[in-house]
Amino acid sequence: MSAKDHLIIFDTTLRDGEQSPGASMTRDEKVRIAKALEKLRVDVIEAGFPIASPGDFEAVKAVAETIKDSRVCGLARALDADIDRAGEALRHANAGRIHTFIATSPIHMEKKLRMTPDQVLERAVYAVKRARNLIDDVEFSPEDAGRSEIDFLCRVLEAVIDAGARTVNIPDTVGYNIPDQFGALIATLRARIPNADKAIFSVHCHNDLGLATANSLAAVRNGARQVECTINGLGERAGNAALEEIVMAVRTRRDLFDCDTRLDTTQIMNCSRLVSGITGFAVQPNKAVVGANAFAHESGIHQDGVLKHRETYEIMRAQDVGWSENRMVLGKHSGRNAFRARLQELGVVLSSEEELNAAFARFKELADKKHEIFDEDLQALVTEATLETANERVKLISMRVCSETGETPSASLVLALDGEERSGTSAGSGPVDATFKAIEGIVQSGSTLKLYSVNAITSGTDAQGEVTVRLEKGGRIVNGQGADTDILVASAKAYINACNKILHPAKRAHPQASDV
Numbered sequence: 296m297s298a299k300d301h302l303i304i305f306d307t308t309l310r311d312g313e314q315s316p317g318a319s320m321t322r323d324e325k326v327r328i329a330k331a332l333e334k335l336r337v338d339v340i341e342a343g344f345p346i347a348s349p350g351d352f353e354a355v356k357a358v359a360e361t362i363k364d365s366r367v368c369g370l371a372r373a374l375d376a377d378i379d380r381a382g383e384a385l386r387h388a389n390a391g392r393i394h395t396f397i398a399t400s401p402i403h404m405e406k407k408l409r410m411t412p413d414q415v416l417e418r419a420v421y422a423v424k425r426a427r428n429l430i431d432d433v434e435f436s437p438e439d440a441g442r443s444e445i446d447f448l449c450r451v452l453e454a455v456i457d458a459g460a461r462t463v464n465i466p467d468t469v470g471y472n473i474p475d476q477f478g479a480l481i482a483t484l485r486a487r488i489p490n491a492d493k494a495i496f497s498v499h500c501h502n503d504l505g506l507a508t509a510n511s512l513a514a515v516r517n518g519a520r521q522v523e524c525t526i527n528g529l530g531e532r533a534g535n536a537a538l539e540e541i542v543m544a545v546r547t548r549r550d551l552f553d554c555d556t557r558l559d560t561t562q563i564m565n566c567s568r569l570v571s572g573i574t575g576f577a578v579q580p581n582k583a584v585v586g587a588n589a590f591a592h593e594s595g596i597h598q599d600g601v602l603k604h605r606e607t608y609e610i611m612r613a614q615d616v617g618w619s620e621n622r623m624v625l626g627k628h629s630g631r632n633a634f635r636a637r638l639q640e641l642g643v644v645l646s647s648e649e650e651l652n653a654a655f656a657r658f659k660e661l662a663d664k665k666h667e668i669f670d671e672d673l674q675a676l677v678t679e680a681t682l683e684t685a686n687e688r689v690k691l692i693s694m695r696v697c698s699e700t701g702e703t704p705s706a707s708l709v710l711a712l713d714g715e716e717r718s719g720t721s722a723g724s725g726p727v728d729a730t731f732k733a734i735e736g737i738v739q740s741g742s743t744l745k746l747y748s749v750n751a752i753t754s755g756t757d758a759q760g761e762v763t764v765r766l767e768k769g770g771r772i773v774n775g776q777g778a779d780t781d782i783l784v785a786s787a788k789a790y791i792n793a794c795n796k797i798l799h800p801a802k803r804a805h806p807q808a809s810d811v
């Protein structure tokens with residue numbers, strides 16, 4: 296890859312990312328993340344701001360001493376002490392860089408720095424020269440370039456390139472720019488600055504208007520060859536451009552970019568999880584590339600499309616960014632094709648289309664009550680569907696259970712017995728007891744309850760409960776199962792399932808394993 300084709304990825308998770316309130320990292324945590332970034336093959340790791348604290352100095356030093364395959368960078372204001380401290384932290388780096396900056400926008404110069412433009416220009420040149428005395432690789436940023444006057448910006452950049460800055464980074468510090476404008480800014484700077492070809496143009500975009508990635512990409516299309524970004528888009532205020540978005544956009548839309556990165560994108564998820572785990576900043580599920588839903592499909596039409604041809608609804612491969620695979624989430628919007636495919640994956644073979652339809656109907660009912668249907672839910676559904684299509688003399692139509700402090704619980708049920716609707720009410724020592732007594736009152740199975748057990752099939756308060764009921768009649772023992780998000784309904788279903796077995800003419804004279 297030639298320099299022209301190479302898009303340099305400058306990761307600033309450990310510096311600007313750490314500026315997210317609450318995202319402070321220890322030295323060892325920074326080293327762990329830096330190693331993961333090195334494995335991802337980022338070109339430059341900005342490890343911190345050495346003057347900020349003794350701890351950050353130690354962190355930058357430790358990263359510089361550990362990392363061999365990426366360049367390690369330290370940030371410094373345009374001040375002697377900052378530059379010297381950065382140089383000291385980077386002394387043992389295999390490849391180091393000092394990144395010095397000073398603001399160039401009217402508002403920052405007048406209100407914050409309280410310096411005239413000429414003083415700022417002079418200090419910028421001085422800082423770059425001082426840094427160059429310590430290290431070969433110096434980057435300069437005119438902070439708040441996105442709100443700076445173009446003529447002044449050109450003057451500053453031309454002067455710092457002459458002073459030895461190898462990279463000039465154009466920050467949209469407050470995320471104020473929009474893509475067309477920011478792209479045009481890069482094109483104008485490159486065209487107007489006479490020595491522009493002596494430096495690499497870089498961009499550093501913030502996400503205050505949600506445009507950090509779009510602005511960075513617009514800049515790349517206009518000749519920027521370094522992008523500063525962070526894992527998961529971590530960073531000051533609304534964050535920085537997200538590394539994973541930049542890298543995958545350039546790779547996925549090769550048709551639009553005349554450059555690419557050298558990253559091993561399969562390491563992206565690893566870095567994302569590590570950064571999220573260390574900082575405690577959870578990744579939103581719908582975050583591009585690294586969110587839990589980025590490669591998940593729940594809608595039937597999409598699932599059907601992906602099952603037939605993945606690219607109908609996926610522009611990237613989940614594996615290419617480090618997910619093990621894409622995910623089909625079964626839920627209320629899913630269709631038969633995805634349902635059938637998941638059952639096949641689970642090794643469940645339904646003997647007829649009728650059984651599949653019964654299971655699918657139950658699945659939709661359950662999906663109305665439960666956000667996500669897990670494999671265990673499916674197993675339970677299929678068991679029920681299979682039981683349902685077997686000879687069923689008793690079916691649950693509806694039920695109502697009352698349980699109130701100080702009152703005797705009661706249950707009223709409507710069942711279909713041999714196709715005829717029957718209702719019954721009973722009191723009991725508890726709601727389950729009342730339910731079973733009401734069923735027994737209608738069905739008159741004459742059996743005795745031997746066992747009642749409840750299991751949560753999946754986790755969460757919306758989990759399905761699976762109930763097993765064991766009945767005994769005349770030495771014959773049967774087990775009935777029922778599952779539902781309502782534990783009383785699951786209990787009624789289990790009792791009815793067992794009754795159906797009791798009422799069904801026994802094929803054998805003695806209790807059999809198949810009955811139980």
Ligand SMILES: CC(=O)SCCNC(=O)CCNC(=O)[C@H](O)C(C)(C)COP(=O)(O)OP(=O)(O)OC[C@H]1O[C@@H](n2cnc3c(N)ncnc32)[C@H](O)[C@@H]1OP(=O)(O)O
Nearest residue numbers: 314344346347348372373374396397398407408438468531
């Ligand atoms: C856009 C960015 O992300 S820039 C990086 C922002 N990151 C950080 O600030 C994190 C680390 N910062 C810190 O730990 C501290 O702010 C320090 C150690 C750098 C400085 O602390 P202090 O000396 O107490 O100064 P304080 O932070 O209160 O104020 C900043 C000073 O730096 C000056 N300053 C700001 N930027 C620059 C610059 N690029 N070059 C020179 N001076 C600068 C300000 O004008 C102010 O000067 P003043 O004290 O004469 O008014």
Ligand SMILES: CC(C)C(=O)C(=O)O
Nearest residue numbers: 396436438466468499
């Ligand atoms: C130091 C510079 C590059 C910065 O972080 C910004 O302007 O946002």
